[in-house]
Amino acid sequence: MPQLALDAATLTYDDEGPRESEAIPLVFLHGWTADRHRWDHQMAHFAPRRRVIRLDLRGHGESRGSGARTIDDLATDVLTLLDHLKVDRFVPVGHSMGGMIAQTIALAHPERVERMVLVNSISKMTYSRGRGLLMAASTLVPFKLFVAANIQRAFAPGHPREEIRSYIGASAATPREVVMTLYGAMRAFDVLDRVPEIAAPTLLVHGYHDVQLPVAQMLRMAKAYPDAVVRILDAGHELPVEKPAELTSVLDRFLNSGD
Template sequence: MPQLEVDGAALTYDDEGPREGDGVPLVFVHGWTANRHRWDHQFEYFAGQRRVVRLDLRGHGESTGAGVRTVEELAKDVLALLDHLEIDRRVLIGHSMGGMIAQSITLDHPDRVERLVLVDSISRMTYSWARGLLMGVSTLLPFKVFVAANIQRAFAPGFPREEIRTYTAASEATPKEVVMTLYGAMRAFDVLDRLGAIQAPTLIVHGYHDIQLPLNQMLRMARGIPDALVRIIDAGHELPVEKPAELTATLDAFLADRV
């Protein structure tokens, strides 16, 4: 796989699909402790129609590096890759923390985003004092227990346990420094009051059973984006792999202006 050196990190990425055509490139950004293969179904489908790009974020998957402290710093990595690939305008598609990265890029570089897709993401984490205390205490658990607890609860009831174990193992392979630092970065991320500046047509897709980033917090985000379309799917937080075909069809309809 090709890699790009960016500020002490080697970012692994895929860049496939036809360079000529009507559609601007699609750029897929995965979430916390995941990797670019979360998008396998969507990537393979759209690569037959237009240029598609996905990457392993710094410290995730097959990418190396650490040191980032904020979502905005991760966004700079993504922009560096897109500049390297000479992609000026794109459709940004982000899952969970990847959706936070996509929001950050859209707000800071609105002229470079044609459309925005946010999958199981929010603009500000909100929780009660008790929930905040519980989240803080959870970071004191042994590392693998902390990661496993977060990944297992991300899936809707009934999702195959063997598949969950596979995703959990991949997340546990993410360096501890990266996992814990970005856990704090997500909790600190807050662009809710800036959402009115997003002018790109936006699709928000969310799992009905998402308890990681609850539905009510997503709806608060949706109300802040002027041109937002919301679709709810019967899944948990890991929509790209829980309901891959349904998510792909929803993206396809949005890109074709059928919804």
């Protein structure tokens, strides 16, 4: 379990797959309160054929530390790790908040992004009335209840309850400071006006039943991308674990289309 020490933080990561492969490395970025194991299915599929990297973001999973207050801060952590691993050009695959990190990197360092994949992610958060009420109530309810409400509604109807409970427990183990600070960072994230600057071919994959970041918001973003492919699957907000095989298949086709 390799780790990289940063200022006031330690990043835990996995770096697998053949170094001699000519395929551009994939870098998987998980979402808010999640961890790198969201990508287990994709790692198992791609690692035999190409270099694949994933990490627990600062304060998440087996990484430690706080201090990241913005999406830019998390993007800096990712680039620091990739510099340490001597990875220059890569394909970021970001889920939810991880997709915000991917877009931030693509805008700041377009020369490093070969292609990009955004899973259940958007360029600007817009809130429904219900979401706005939940956000307003977040400072008034116990922390674990706030986390549970967010994770519960992230899954499409009918997803196994035991599995949802396990994800709620893992999310609630994320330090409160990290959870609430990065919740604010996602609310403040807005690069929608800059999306036309992203020239890298981009795959936008979304769950039809996503109520956290509804499909309509993703489609609004998709129209601004110069070179985008859109795929909508029968899932909620947690596509990597709700429909892992289907997501992997969509990723595979998109990546192979550039070979």
